[in-house]
Amino acid sequence: MSGDIAWIGLDWGTTHLRAMLVGKPGEVLHELASADGVATLGPDGFEPALLALIGPYLPPSGSVTMIACGMVGSSIGWREAPYRPVPCAPLDAAAAATVPVNDPRLSLKILPGLSQSNPPDVMRGEETQIAGFLATHPGWDGILCLPGTHSKWVEVSAGEVVSFQTFMTGELFALIGGQSVLRHTVATDGWDEAAFAEGLDDALARPERLATHLFRLRAAGILEGLDGHAARARLSGLLIGAELAAAKPYWLGRQVAILGAETVASAYHTALAAQGLAAEVVAGRDAVFAGLTAAASELAGRRA
Amino acid sequence: MSGDIAWIGLDWGTTHLRAMLVGKPGEVLHELASADGVATLGPDGFEPALLALIGPYLPPSGSVTMIACGMVGSSIGWREAPYRPVPCAPLDAAAAATVPVNDPRLSLKILPGLSQSNPPDVMRGEETQIAGFLATHPGWDGILCLPGTHSKWVEVSAGEVVSFQTFMTGELFALIGGQSVLRHTVATDGWDEAAFAEGLDDALARPERLATHLFRLRAAGILEGLDGHAARARLSGLLIGAELAAAKPYWLGRQVAILGAETVASAYHTALAAQGLAAEVVAGRDAVFAGLTAAASELAGRRA
Numbered sequence: 084m085s086g087d088i089a090w091i092g093l094d095w096g097t098t099h100l101r102a103m104l105v106g107k108p109g110e111v112l113h114e115l116a117s118a119d120g121v122a123t124l125g126p127d128g129f130e131p132a133l134l135a136l137i138g139p140y141l142p143p144s145g146s147v148t149m150i151a152c153g154m155v156g157s158s159i160g161w162r163e164a165p166y167r168p169v170p171c172a173p174l175d176a177a178a179a180a181t182v183p184v185n186d187p188r189l190s191l192k193i194l195p196g197l198s199q200s201n202p203p204d205v206m207r208g209e210e211t212q213i214a215g216f217l218a219t220h221p222g223w224d225g226i227l228c229l230p231g232t233h234s235k236w237v238e239v240s241a242g243e244v245v246s247f248q249t250f251m252t253g254e255l256f257a258l259i260g261g262q263s264v265l266r267h268t269v270a271t272d273g274w275d276e277a278a279f280a281e282g283l284d285d286a287l288a289r290p291e292r293l294a295t296h297l298f299r300l301r302a303a304g305i306l307e308g309l310d311g312h313a314a315r316a317r318l319s320g321l322l323i324g325a326e327l328a329a330a331k332p333y334w335l336g337r338q339v340a341i342l343g344a345e346t347v348a349s350a351y352h353t354a355l356a357a358q359g360l361a362a363e364v365v366a367g368r369d370a371v372f373a374g375l376t377a378a379a380s381e382l383a384g385r386r387a
Numbered sequence: 388m389s390g391d392i393a394w395i396g397l398d399w400g401t402t403h404l405r406a407m408l409v410g411k412p413g414e415v416l417h418e419l420a421s422a423d424g425v426a427t428l429g430p431d432g433f434e435p436a437l438l439a440l441i442g443p444y445l446p447p448s449g450s451v452t453m454i455a456c457g458m459v460g461s462s463i464g465w466r467e468a469p470y471r472p473v474p475c476a477p478l479d480a481a482a483a484a485t486v487p488v489n490d491p492r493l494s495l496k497i498l499p500g501l502s503q504s505n506p507p508d509v510m511r512g513e514e515t516q517i518a519g520f521l522a523t524h525p526g527w528d529g530i531l532c533l534p535g536t537h538s539k540w541v542e543v544s545a546g547e548v549v550s551f552q553t554f555m556t557g558e559l560f561a562l563i564g565g566q567s568v569l570r571h572t573v574a575t576d577g578w579d580e581a582a583f584a585e586g587l588d589d590a591l592a593r594p595e596r597l598a599t600h601l602f603r604l605r606a607a608g609i610l611e612g613l614d615g616h617a618a619r620a621r622l623s624g625l626l627i628g629a630e631l632a633a634a635k636p637y638w639l640g641r642q643v644a645i646l647g648a649e650t651v652a653s654a655y656h657t658a659l660a661a662q663g664l665a666a667e668v669v670a671g672r673d674a675v676f677a678g679l680t681a682a683a684s685e686l687a688g689r690r691a
Contacts, residue, residue, distance in 0.1 A: 158609075166610075203606035233568070233602060249606070250598040251567065258562045263555065264537070291594030292633040294554040294626070298537060302507035302553070305462075306470075322598070329596040 087112060090148040091137060092375030093191075095155035096208055097122045097232070102137050103372055105379070111372065113140060121154040121161075129161035130184055133191075146190040150378045152371070153208035156180060156193040166198035166205060169244045173197070174214035174374065176381035194378055197244060204249050208371075209235050212342050215373030216365060217242060225338030228355075228362070230347045232257075234326060236333040248333065250326045253347070259297060260318055268304035273312030276353075282320020283327075283354050290328035296321050323354050334360060343367045391416060394452040395441060396679030397495075399459035400512055401426045401536070406441050407676055409683070415676065417444060425458040425465075433465035434488055437495075450494040454682045456675070457512035460484060460497040470502035470509060473548045477501070478518035478678065480685035498682055501548060508553050512675075513539050516646050519677030520669060521546060529642030532659075532666070534651045536561075538630060540637040552637065554630045557651070563601060564622055572608035577616030580657075586624020587631075587658050594632035600625050627658050638664060647671045 092103040098120035104113040119132035141147060156164035164180035179192035196207035209229045217223060217239065227237040232253040238245040260269040285296055300317060303309040309317075327334070339355065339362040341348045348364050355362045396407040402424035408417040423436035445451060460468035468484035483496035500511030513533045521527060521543065533539040536557040542549040564573040589600055604621060607613040613621075631638070643659065643666040645652045652668050659666045 198606075198610055200610065202603055203610045204603065205606045205609055248599050249602040251563075251601045252598050254567050255563075255598060258567060259555075259559075262566065263558050263562060289633070291629060293597060294556050294559060294630055295552050295633055297555045298553040299506055299508065302502075302509045305509055306502055306504065306507045325595060326598055329593070329599055 088140065088142070088147055090150065090379045092372060092379070093133075093149060093151035093155070094153055094208065094211075094371045094375075095151050095160075096120055096153040100132060100136060101368075101371075103375065104137065104140055105376070109376065115140075121157065121159060129155070130186065130189070133189070134186060141188045144188075146188050148379070148382065149189060149191040150176075150179070150194065150375050150382065151191060152194045152211035152375065152378075156195060157207055160193070162193060164193045164195040166196050169197050169199050169246060171197070171244060172214075172242055173210040173217065173239075173244050174377055174381070176378045177385065179378070179382075192382070197247070199247060202248075204247055206235055206247060206249070209237070210244070211374035211378070212367060212370035213237060213239065213244060213374070214377050215370040215375070216340065216342055218373045218377045219365075220340075223338075223340075225340065226333050228330075228334070228339060228341045228343075228351060229367070230323075230341065230343045230351045231367075236330045238333065248330065250329065252322050252326045256319060256322050259322075260315060263297075265297065265301055265314070265318065268301050268309065268311065269314045269318055270311030271315075273315055275310070275313040275316040278313035279316040279320040279350070279353070280357065282317040282322075283324040283357060284320075286321045286324025287328050287358075290325045293321065293325050319350060320354075323350060327354055327358065334358075339363075340365060342370045392444065392446070392451055394454065394683045396676060396683070397437075397453060397455035397459070398457055398512065398515075398675045398679075399455050399464075400424055400457040404436060404440060405672075405675075407679065408441065408444055409680070413680065419444075425461065425463060433459070434490065434493070437493070438490060445492045448492075450492050452683065452686065453493060453495040454480075454483070454498065454679050454686065455495060456498045456515035456679065456682075460499060461511055464497070466497060468497045468499040470500050473501050473503050473550060475501070475548060476518075476546055477514040477521065477543075477548050478681055478685070480682045481689065483682070483686075496686070501551070503551060506552075508551055510539055510551060510553070513541070513646075514548070515678035515682070516671060516674035517541060517543065517548060517678070518681050519674040519679070520644065520646055522677045522681045523669075523673075524644075527642075527644075529644065530637050532634075532638070532643060532645045532647075532655060533671070534627075534645065534647045534655045535671075540634045542637065552634065554633065556626050556630045560623060560626050563626075564619060567601075568605055569601065569618070569622065572605050572613065572615065573618045573622055574615030575619075577619055579614070579617040579620040582617035583620040583624040583654070583657070584661065586621040586626075587628040587661060588624075590625045590628025591632050591662075594629045597625065597629050623654060624658075627654060631658055631662065638662075643667075644669060646674045 094101040102115040182191040229235040234250045237247040398405040406419040486495040531541040538554045541551040
């Protein structure tokens with residue numbers, strides 16, 4: 084079976100490592116994942132973590148081409164792949180950094196992220212999702228929303244990333260819900276669509292009041308017995324609503340597609356629908372795979 | 388020496404316990420403090436924590452009157468002192484909860500906090516600072532700002548708290564600076580007045596953009612080598628600026644006094660001064676002491 088592997092794509096972020104083992108005709112033979120994210124590894128931990136995940140699938144001899152995206156290419160990653168400044172195409176496989184390895188079966192390149200100088204901003208990993216989206220939507224112009232720990236709003240035109248803006252929404256949700264005084268009020272799971280919609284409305288109406296909207300959740304928990312699931316959905320609505328209010332110059336009157344994991348993409352889709360905007364949703368996993376595939380094709384073309 | 392103690396005031400919050408041992412003529416004989424905050428203690432931990440701090444100063448026989456304010460009166464405190472709804476005077480010693488104790492030398496009452504039903508909000512401890520401020524500023528009408536973990540803006544008129552609003556500014560500063568991705572960018576101390584002013588200006592101009600202003604600090608750290616002290620001051624400016632933008636209906640065109648610890652009170656004073664407002668600053672410690680003293684007088688008067 085290992086002989087069937089043509090190349091391996093790696094989505095290696097702060098908290099996770101995901102591998103897609105791809106066969107000759109381009110289909111995914113195996114998808115593997117571990118919790119060996121960049122934040123958990125020291126400088127000497129990357130190669131062992133990679134081998135622990137994919138080692139059993141490697142051929143006994145010869146090397147397998149691997150292409151990675153994400154924080155693995157940052158200054159705290161395995162090897163730094165310097166940012167490419169926008170405006171530019173989201174993908175340039177020729178700019179990938181070659182990683183020195185000990186195991187001769189590994190042949191690894193890391194795709195660079197994108198940077199913007201004014202206002203300063205950076206992304207790592209999302210550029211590969213954007214490239215994948217454009218590979219499956221040739222000629223598409225508009226706005227991409229990539230929700231997550233650090234949500235990105237991206238203007239795409241003529242195959243290039245023109246500008247982008249990052250919001251710490253997902254990280255704020257985790258910190259505020261899990262570690263602030265609101266942890267006594269906000270449940271760790273569960274949902275309530277009405278409470279989400281209320282949070283959205285409050286935040287969109289008065290987005291500058293975030294810090295007081297947040298404490299009001301705590302007070303409502305104490306004084307009114309606010310349900311933990313409702314509090315969680317309302318917190319999400321407040322934070323996504325504040326993001327939509329600030330990102331309005333991006334999405335208002337534009338064609339928008341959301342690239343992300345199902346749950347969070349669905350929340351953003353609902354939020355935009357409430358603003359009268361019907362956004363396309365593409366699974367983040369599919370976009371990453373398409374982007375890594377595009378990079379593999381570029382590299383194969385250069386070798387040919 | 389212990390015979391000189393007339394009463395003891397306790398400021399017992401989430402993270403600290405402070406005691407003021409007061410002599411007959413009203414002067415403070417000793418100020419003591421420990422890290423035995425409410426959040427660190429279980430239900431049976433309060434009396435031992437109190438005795439550990441003040442035990443050496445207690446007389447061998449007889450009991451000493453003690454008056455406490457703060458989270459010690461919450462549902463996770465020693466004994467719950469139910470909220471008093473606004474509008475009301477900040478202090479009503481008759482509503483204090485009597486705490487059952489084992490050591491006969493202790494005679495402890497906990498002052499209640501204040502609640503507001505619409506919008507829902509609560510305070511515990513700040514009401515005693517407000518009472519102390521009014522005791523030293525009789526007839527004062529205006530807006531009190533009590534910056535801190537959960538900053539309060541309070542409208543005071545005719546000796547009553549009319550309304551108030553809480554912002555999670557201090558808690559957000561600690562969480563975002565210490566635990567988010569910005570911990571790589573933001574120093575744990577240090578200051579830069581110019582960076583603070585920039586953060587204020589950015590937040591007051593576009594307060595709804597907080598989540599993206601925050602990530603911009605990270606990007607500026609990566610791309611421009613933003614100094615950690617400057618990043619810390621700028622983060623503070625962004626959060627205080629967002630609070631001032633949202634609290635503008637409170638302070639605009641009003642008489643404002645700030646009650647708080649020196650460093651944070653000074654930051655708010657600077658921020659309000661940049662908006663053309665000259666606020667009086669009163670040390671939070673002095674306000675608490677004056678409030679506990681007023682409560683002690685009320686209780687003594689009722690006994691007399």
